Amino acid sequence: MTRPPLTTADYPLAERRPDLIRTPTGKPLNAITLDAIERGDIAIADLSITADALVMQAEIAEAAGRPTLGQNLRRAAELVAVPQDVVIRVYELLRPGRAKAKEEILTAARALRDDHGAMLMAAFIEEAAAVYERRGLFRLRY
C-alpha cells in the first residue's frame, strides 16, 4: 500500500476524507442519493462497508491510542468478503460444545485463511482451539 497510515486528523472520514470512501461496487460517497435509490441505481449491496474503510478506521483507532480496537477492526476487514452463512457457521462453531474436537475448529481456521485470506482471524481462531482443548470445552452441551 502506498498510502501513508491515516491519523486522527483524517477523522471523520466521511467529512475529512470522502475521497477515500467507496461503496463495495466502487461508487463514490456522493453517488448515494435519494434520486439514485428511486431510480433503482442503488441497492443494499452498495451500502455496506469495505475492507479498505475498516483498515482505515483501524489506523485511526491505533493513532488514537486504541491498539485492541485497531486489531478488532483489522479482523473485521478480513470478514467483509466472508459470506454471511460462513460467518454465522464459524461463530456457532466457536460457541461452547459445538465443536466435538479441536480439529473442527482448526479446519474452519484453515478455510478462513485459505479461502478468504483472513490471516489474523485464522490465527485468532487457532488460539481459541488450543484454549478450548485445555479447558475441556469439547463436551456435550445439547
Next chain:
Amino acid sequence: MNDETPPGANRWRRFQDWDERPLRLDRFAAEDPDNGFAAFSSPHDPKPGVTVAGGRIASMDGIAAADFDMIDLFIARHHLDPDMTLEAMAIPATTLARMLVDLHVPRTKLVCLARGLTPARLAEVVAQLSMLEIAFAYAKMRARRTPGNQGHVTNAKDDPLQLAADAAVAVALGFDEIETTQRVARNAWSNAMACAVGAAVGRWGTLFQCSSEEAEELRIGLAGFTSYAETVSVYGTERAFIDGDDTPWSKAFLAAAYASRGIKMRCTSGAGSELLMGFHESKSLLYLEARCLCLQRAMGVQGTQNGGIDGAPLASTVPGGARELMAENLIAVWLDLECASGNDSRTSESEIRVGAKIMPFLMAGSDLICSGMGSILKYDNSFNPSLLNGEEMEDYLALQRDFEVDGGLTPLGEERALSLRRRAVEALSAVLDELGLASPTAAMKASVVVASGSDDTESFGPRDAALIAQGIQARGLDVVDVIRALARRGFGAEAQNLLNLVRLRLSGDYLQTSAMIRDGRVLSAVNDPNDYGGPGTGYRVSPARRDQMAGLRDVLDRPTVVHEEARHARDENRRIAYRVVGDAGTGSDTREVVIGVSPAFGVKLFRTVAGHPLSAVLAELIAGIKSRGLAARVVRVRHTADTSFLGLSAARLAGSGIGIGIQAKGTTVIHQRDRLPHNNLELFSNAPITRLPHYRRLGENAAAYALGELPDPVVVPQRGEAMGARFHAQVALIYAIETSLVTDDLTPEDLSVTFLGKPA
C-alpha cells in the same frame, strides 16, 4: 381510659407507616462474601500482581499462566501489555486512586497505565474512592466529552404503528440511540422496520438497535434496518460464560463480524450476573466485573453497556451496591471503553432511591447515561421496566433544569409530540401498504397517535406483527426498499433521513469509540475527546442548550399571571363594586370589626391563590362578623401589603380594637389593637388550602374576640402538601403586584362595598 389494650400497643405505629411505603417492597440482602453477596471485596478475591517471563505474562493476580482459565488467558494475552505492566503494577493502589481524582493528571496518562493493570488491581484502586470521588473520576475519565442518552422503544403488543410513533417521540426528546426488542422472538423484523421508519421522522442521526437472537440480529443489521448492537454479553467467571453459551473467542468473533457489516457494537456486562447464574466463585461483584471489562478491552470492542444491567437490582440489595455500580462504570471508562452506564433497570420501588441513583450520572455525564431509559410506559417495556420510564420523563427533565446538568434530553411540546406521532404512523402505514405487508385502518392509526401506552390502542397485535415480520423475511426486503417506499408515498424527508443514517455505514466513522450522531455529524472520542481538567474545561452546558433544558411546559411568568388576573377582573366587576368613601377614622363603636384589605385587593388582583373570588371571600368575612350581631367596616390599607401590619392597622381603626387583615392572595390575620405586629390572634398562612367556610369562621371568631370571648381558633388542616413548590412562584409574582401599589405615608380609606347579586 379504655381497659382494652389498643391494637398494636406494643409497636410504635410509625413502623406501620414505614411498612406501607414503596421502599418496604425492596428486599435488602445481608453481606455474605462466601455466597457471592459482597460489592467491593471478598476474602476470596485474589491479591493483585503480575509477573513477566520472556516477554509474556507468567502470572496474573496470583495465578500462574499454566493455571489460567480462559478468561485469565484472554486478558493476559490481549489486554495486558507485557512491556509496561510491571511499571504500572508497581504504582501503589492509593497513588493510582489519587491520580484518578487529580486534575493535574491527564486522562490520557491514566488510560495508558490501565493497559498494564490487572483486574484485581483495577478493582482495588476504584474501591478506595468514595461515592463523590467515583463520580468525579467518572466525569474526568469518560471517553467522549459530550454526554448522551439511550432510550427503550417497545410495547406489550409488538404493535409496529405504536413503535413508529414512540420512536419518533424518543428521537424528538433527544435520545442518541434507541433500542427495541420484542415480546415474541419472531416479530423482530417487524419491530426493526417500524422503529427504523419512526426514528427517521423529525430529524436524523439516532442510532437504532433491535435486540434479538445473535444470528438474527446480525441479519437484521445486514438488511440495513439497525445501526448498532449491544446485547453481546460477557461474564466474569468461566462457568458463567459457558452457561451463557459463549466464550471470549466466540464473542470477539461476533464483535469483528458486526464491524465487518458496518454495525456499531458494544458488549454487555454487569455486577450480579455471575451471582444470578450461580457461578460467582465467592468473588466480589466488582472484581468479577473488572475481569469482564478487561476482557472487553482485550476483545477490541469500542465500548460496553455496563453498571449492573440485568444484575443491577441484585447488586442494589447489598451494602454499597449502588456505589459499586458506578465504580464498575469507572473501570470501564478508565479502560477507555465507551460506557452506556446502566441505569436501565428498576432497582427500587422507592422513587427516592431511583432519583438518587441517577443523580451522580447526571452530574458526571456519561456517553449514554442510561443504556436504555424507558421512553415508553413501564408495562410496555419489553426489557422490563427501566430505572426511569415514560411515566417519569418529566421528572428527569426537571432534574436537568434544576441542576443545569445535561442528561441528553430536551422537553417536547404537546403539539409537536402529536404531529410527530401522526407523521410517524402515516409514514409507517404508507410503507406497510406500499410493500404489501399490511394496511392499517384509519381507526387503528387514530388510536395509536393519541395513545400513552398499548392499553389505549386498537391496533396490530403480536400475531399481526409476526405476519409482517414473515412477509419482510420471505420477500427479502431491506432498508433500500423502505427508503424507496417512503419516497414514493410522499415521505421524502423521512426517506432522506433514513438514507443519511444508512450511508454512514460506508465510512465506518461510527465504529470508533463512543460515536454518536449530532446535527448530522459523527461525534466520538476521536474528534470530541473528553478534555476535562477542572473548571472551564470539558463539557459545559452552552447558553443555547441551557435554554432548551429550561423550557419545560407550563412555565409560569409575569405576563401569564397578569393575563390571568385581567380575565378574573371582568368576572369580579360583575359581582362587586368598591367605592372610596374617604379617609378612615378610628371608630368608637365597640361592636365594630374592621377588615383591612391590601392595596391591590380588587384593584389589580381578584382571586386568592386557592382560586376563590375576592368578592366571595369578603362576603364570608362580613357574614361571619354579622352573624354575631357586630358590624363590619372595610378599609383599604395603602402603606403596607404585609399581613401583620394590614391586620394591626385595621385593629387600631376598629372601635372594638379587633381587625382582620387580608391580602389579595388570601392570607388573612385577626389582630388586636395593643398587640405586637407579629403576635396576632389568628393567622391563615396557607392561603392555597383556605376554603370559603374558613373565612366565614374567621369572621365569626373576630366578632367573638370583639365580644371578649376566647373562641376555638380556626385551624385549616394541611396534609403536608409542598405548598412552596406548588404556589410560591405564583405567590411571588402576585405579591410583587401588591407591593408595587404600596405608597408610604398614605393613610387607610373607608370603602363602601356593594355586592352586585352575581355570586361566583
